[in-house]
Amino acid sequence: MYIYDEYDQRLIDERVAQYRGQTERYLAGEISDEQFLPLRLQNGLYIQRLAPMLRVAIPYGTFNAKQMRMFATLSRDYDKGYAHISTRQNIQFNWPKLEDVPDILEQLATVQLHAIQTSGNCIRNTTTDQFAGAAADEIEDPRPYCELIREWSTFHPEFAFLPRKFKIAVCASNADRAAINLHDIGVDIVHNSLGETGFRILVGGGLGRTPVIGTQIIDFLPKQHLITYLEAILRVYNQHGRRDNKYKARIKILVRAMGIDAFRDKVEQEWAVLKDGPSTISEQAFEKAKSFFRSPAYQIIDDSEAEAALKQQADDDKLFSTWLSRNVSAHKQPGYSCVTLSLKRTGYAPGDLSDQQMEAIADMAEQFSFGELRASHQQNIILPHVPKSALLALWRQAKTEGFATANIGYLTDIICCPGGDFCALANAKSLPIADAIQRKFDDADYLYDLGDIDLNISGCMNACSHHHIGHIGILGVDKKGQEFYQVSLGGSQDRDASLAKILGPSFASEQVPDVIQTILDTYVDQRTDEETFLDTYRRVGLAPFKEKVYA
Amino acid sequence: MPERLIIDSEIVANQWQLITEPGDNIDDNSAIIVPLSMWTEQRESLLKRPRLGLWLDCDQSPQLIAEDLSHFELVAIQFPNFADGRGFSYGRELRDTHHYQGEVRAIGSFIRDQLFFLKRCGFNAFALETADLEKSLASLADFSDSYQAAMDQPAPLYNRR
Numbered sequence: 097m098y099i100y101d102e103y104d105q106r107l108i109d110e111r112v113a114q115y116r117g118q119t120e121r122y123l124a125g126e127i128s129d130e131q132f133l134p135l136r137l138q139n140g141l142y143i144q145r146l147a148p149m150l151r152v153a154i155p156y157g158t159f160n161a162k163q164m165r166m167f168a169t170l171s172r173d174y175d176k177g178y179a180h181i182s183t184r185q186n187i188q189f190n191w192p193k194l195e196d197v198p199d200i201l202e203q204l205a206t207v208q209l210h211a212i213q214t215s216g217n218c219i220r221n222t223t224t225d226q227f228a229g230a231a232a233d234e235i236e237d238p239r240p241y242c243e244l245i246r247e248w249s250t251f252h253p254e255f256a257f258l259p260r261k262f263k264i265a266v267c268a269s270n271a272d273r274a275a276i277n278l279h280d281i282g283v284d285i286v287h288n289s290l291g292e293t294g295f296r297i298l299v300g301g302g303l304g305r306t307p308v309i310g311t312q313i314i315d316f317l318p319k320q321h322l323i324t325y326l327e328a329i330l331r332v333y334n335q336h337g338r339r340d341n342k343y344k345a346r347i348k349i350l351v352r353a354m355g356i357d358a359f360r361d362k363v364e365q366e367w368a369v370l371k372d373g374p375s376t377i378s379e380q381a382f383e384k385a386k387s388f389f390r391s392p393a394y395q396i397i398d399d400s401e402a403e404a405a406l407k408q409q410a411d412d413d414k415l416f417s418t419w420l421s422r423n424v425s426a427h428k429q430p431g432y433s434c435v436t437l438s439l440k441r442t443g444y445a446p447g448d449l450s451d452q453q454m455e456a457i458a459d460m461a462e463q464f465s466f467g468e469l470r471a472s473h474q475q476n477i478i479l480p481h482v483p484k485s486a487l488l489a490l491w492r493q494a495k496t497e498g499f500a501t502a503n504i505g506y507l508t509d510i511i512c513c514p515g516g517d518f519c520a521l522a523n524a525k526s527l528p529i530a531d532a533i534q535r536k537f538d539d540a541d542y543l544y545d546l547g548d549i550d551l552n553i554s555g556c557m558n559a560c561s562h563h564h565i566g567h568i569g570i571l572g573v574d575k576k577g578q579e580f581y582q583v584s585l586g587g588s589q590d591r592d593a594s595l596a597k598i599l600g601p602s603f604a605s606e607q608v609p610d611v612i613q614t615i616l617d618t619y620v621d622q623r624t625d626e627e628t629f630l631d632t633y634r635r636v637g638l639a640p641f642k643e644k645v646y647a
Numbered sequence: 648m649p650e651r652l653i654i655d656s657e658i659v660a661n662q663w664q665l666i667t668e669p670g671d672n673i674d675d676n677s678a679i680i681v682p683l684s685m686w687t688e689q690r691e692s693l694l695k696r697p698r699l700g701l702w703l704d705c706d707q708s709p710q711l712i713a714e715d716l717s718h719f720e721l722v723a724i725q726f727p728n729f730a731d732g733r734g735f736s737y738g739r740e741l742r743d744t745h746h747y748q749g750e751v752r753a754i755g756s757f758i759r760d761q762l763f764f765l766k767r768c769g770f771n772a773f774a775l776e777t778a779d780l781e782k783s784l785a786s787l788a789d790f791s792d793s794y795q796a797a798m799d800q801p802a803p804l805y806n807r808r
Contacts, residue, residue: 103792103804114789118760131758134730217730247794247805253767254739254797257732323803334736335708369744374796374803381805 140211397431524572
């Protein structure tokens with residue numbers, strides 16, 4: 097993973113000092129609430145319903161055991177002993193004190209972590225595939241490019257006060273696990289016929305109040321131009337994005353209003369000034385960035401032997417076998433696997449981790465995965481490089497710690513925001529809905545029979561849990577002070593991205609589990625042998641589901 | 648315009664009068680900063696004045712007046728509120744795209760904590776309205792280096808390491 101040199105460390109230390117000064121001036125009354133707002137947001141600090149919330153960046157979701165231990169320590173020393181993995185691969189603390197935040201940031205800086213630009217109207221943490229650098233289906237490791245984007249976007253002087261927040265996602269694999277269609281900018285790493293690396297760039301995707309699938313702005317951008325091209329897009333957006341209405345301020349609205357061709361013309365015009373200029377990435381810079389993401393010291397393993405031994409173990413234990421099929425995915429190195437630790441155990445808030453669990457995960461990372469960890473936007477934790485021969489031992493340990501729920505990609509692997517229990521923006525609670533659904537559908541055989549189903553629950557229109565792209569999406573709405581839930585079907589975040597359609601009038605919270613049951617029954621009734629939930633929905637449409645649910 | 652401001656990291660007295668409406672009272676010899684509309688309407692008479700500056704409102708890109716920039720000793724860019732970041736791009740366009748060499752002055756509701764970024768975007772004069780100027784000077788040096796290329800650093804860090 098990326099290791100700071102003296103430049104990075106100095107900049108991050110200077111940021112802590114800057115924010116400490118700003119906090120002191122705020123507490124002394126020298127900065128108004130209004131002026132302090134963007135300053136604290138750009139350091140990840142929100143004021144929530146009950147207390148401040150600090151969002152710490154995990155750049156492109158990659159971190160290590162030592163950093164996880166720091167999260168555990170901070171949650172104990174400054175919080176209530178737990179933290180929450182967000183839907184953008186970050187980690188959130190729900191109870192820090194505003195005056196303690198400079199100290200927290202100072203401690204984070206000692207392990208090369210920060211909260212820079214995790215909120216505010218600026219370029220946010222760049223996200224990517226949680227299996228980056230390990231996935232069997234990737235054409236390249238996307239992280240060196242993510243790192244270059246991280247550097248360029250960090251403290252960018254021109255783009256710290258954009259019309260609205262700005263999110264960039266990068267993908268380099270056949271399956272799109274980064275949802276590049278649904279970001280302000282999606283960067284798809286591609287190879288041309290000569291085998292050269294370049295980028296297909298999508299622009300103007302996003303969720304929130306007005307969900308939009310991104311549009312291609314260029315089909316092959318040679319790699320050295322990545323930063324100048326991104327800079328040109330941002331410069332057009334910064335000048336022309338709407339600032340009169342925050343609900344119409346995202347780049348998706350600008351792209352739609354101008355039309356992609358006119359928008360592209362403007363970008364090309366700006367790019368003409370920047371192209372081939374000093375921000376063109378040198379070959380040496382690429383090599384340097386790549387040098388941080390070399391593979392760990394893998395052992396040479398005969399994959400067929402490892403597979404045979406694993407099959408033997410799986411045959412002996414059905415639970416282990418089920419876990420293997422759900423929580424373990426293909427690695428590019430023979431004899432290795434990627435393991436997803438489920439943070440979706442029934443009875444626990446999705447994505448939440450206690451301090452002890454964080455330390456247990458750090459131990460497992462060191463024991464089984466070269467100390468490396470990943471956070472996924474589905475709010476799980478990944479051990480990216482586990483030898484197949486160690487999977488059984490890892491599974492046993494994960495079971496003891498409560499991370500071995502074999503539900504990755506299943507209905508109960510719910511993506512869920514903190515909702516009305518914590519968030520000041522929420523219209524409704526989301527966690528109790530997730531809990532009720534997990535309790536109702538806790539039968540492993542039934543979940544297995546249902547197969548892949550993404551269920552996403554957002555507590556408001558801001559769509560932090562991406563309910564528009566869940567196969568089943570649930571949105572909390574406020575109706576005259578009462579919490580109701582709108583259900584939608586047919587969303588997808590993959591290459592064939594689609595936005596879910598609203599089923600009909602919303603439901604009271606206690607009705608939701610039964611509504612989900614009716615939807616699942618309808619699917620089981622309508623499906624052919626090979627069809628997933630999404631396949632069936634796409635074939636039969638909304639009508640049969642609607643008919644049953646509102647019968 | 649405040650009486651004192653920061654220019655090139657020093658606190659100096661303001662010499663310029665900002666004209667926001669064409670009807671404003673103007674001394675014959677004073678240095679004036681005029682809005683774009685006034686320049687368009689009174690170009691010939693304004694050219695006779697000894698010292699002339701241009702005022703760009705928050706939605707007026709320097710692109711609108713690229714050909715005429717050489718007539719102005721300074722360009723003042725308006726920040727209607729500190730969260731409106733369009734002026735940062737205008738600063739860069741003035742310097743990078745149009746190679747403007749005169750003074751680029753930030754005016755309006757920007758804040759001390761933006762000075763470092765403004766400087767990187769090509770601003771060299773800061774007419775802060777309410778801040779303590781002596782203390783504010785420190786914010787020009789919040790960071791000792793930067794990741795990106797900008798006015799103060801022509802090469803991005805990734806090409807320098």
